[in-house]
Amino acid sequence: MRIDPFVIAITLSIVLAYFFPQLGASGSPIPLNIIASLGISLIFFFYGLKLSTEAIKSSLKNWKLHVVVQASTFVLFPLIVVVFYPLVKDTTHEMLWLSLLFMAALPSTVSSSVVMVSLAKGNIPAAIFNASISGIIGIIITPLWMTTFIQQTDIAYDFSAIYLQLGMEILLPLILGLLLRKYLGAFAQKNKRGLSLFDKSIILLIIYKSFVHSFEEKVFSSVSIFDLLIMFVLVIALFFLVFFITGWIGKRLHFNREDRITAQFCGTKKSLVHGTVFSEALFGQTSIMGLMLLPLMLFHAVQILIISVLATKMGKEETEREIAESRSSHQNN
Template structure:
């Protein structure tokens, strides 16, 4: 329950950040002397540096044996999700809703979460080592696959993108800090494990900072004037529909692959999650030169809130059922 409360408080903090961006934009306004772009870039680098330090190499080594489960989880995360969004592209291409479609594709192409996936699998009595493996490896795979899914479509929008700077930012802010963290695990890995809670709070602070900055820019340029309350409502319904479709399909694939009960739980819980941390960071790299990040992050923020709420209810129920069977 405490874990759930902690995650719910982060969702509230996101809402507060957006409200602050609307009423108190001074820190991140275009006229502000505060170098918010530089601060967020440094914060992103530290997130991935600490991520590299914290990776559980033993869990990754042991997890490699359960290849069917890992293939199912990563296929759901990086193939199933985008393929559910792609067929609708012709209906939105060159329309007023193309940017909203792009926002859904961006969410669909993201890696799975780390902490919440592991916590929920643990609550439901699923395969915990496999959850740790898949959550950890997903972030690394996403550094390569998420931009690959996005590039063909963002190049066709009316917004000007400098792809060379995107790749440079991905390498300098994400890839190099991650590799550096992995190389220094031997010396600072134990320190990172001891300070997991503090590092998690640091991650969330940086994410809130980026969300604040992104929404200040979007409000400043009146980006949201093009999105009505009705469209917001439709977006929420579509996010919920997407979640339940993927949750049902991952359950069906688990049975098709003859996964045991614990593996099926891990497959459904890890295969349906999307990472707000990676989403916020990747949006900075992919859309940082523009003012559309606020809209791009909207479906992801809705999904983040709903995935936590729905999966925690399911995890609690499954955990009780497994205890009763034992």
């Protein structure tokens, strides 16, 4: 299997931040903060233009599936991490734990969820609905999870300013995009690939800027290779735990095959786009932003690899089953 090019681009951004920090340094003549802020607003404006209101309307009846996906994304994921809080409270690992919680509290990713559900022959309209609505819910829920625990650290935050920034940079452009979808929706659909490239470019810019700041302040000096390996193992374990729990719940609720796939694939994903944007609002004024993105970037690589393998396998099995049924039907006739 080939490595996702975006994962390679993320790695290169971090390498550039370490060896060539000049463009993102504090005294840089290039206003990366302003560029990133405008880029974020445009990402969510285009997100509003691309949001499929038809798919959302057609999927409203399947409420049990939607509850499972959103509960997995915003309740199950964070709660599993929160259980371990007493073990790290007031220790040197508390900040790493906080970064893991940040990753766990994020919305589901949109494009890859839909693509993987399609590949596995799952419920595509429900995947579009859940992936789309997840991003909107996350604007409110993700900061709520974080504020509960950030308040117990030594870092000073102005939460009213954070919500104001989220409202101005994300919610307002999103609403504007939805309102203009009637006029510009066709343009957004036609230029999907170009807009996706724009999204990724802004994300890479924010990652570069974040890691430059973190390297300047020597934030990673306390993070050992062993810590990174442990984080990688925890990220994989968290993914599989949630994947199997959502699958078990789907069986208990008697979901059909398509709905079980959608519950597992959408309920286990975390959005790098939203994570990068939210980290800018929550941690942008501090030097720990790069550290906060670390588990998310590991999870991004892991989820793409594992879900790609599972989706391909499930899709192949379903195709073989359909061929066998078709042959059996022809023989009977």
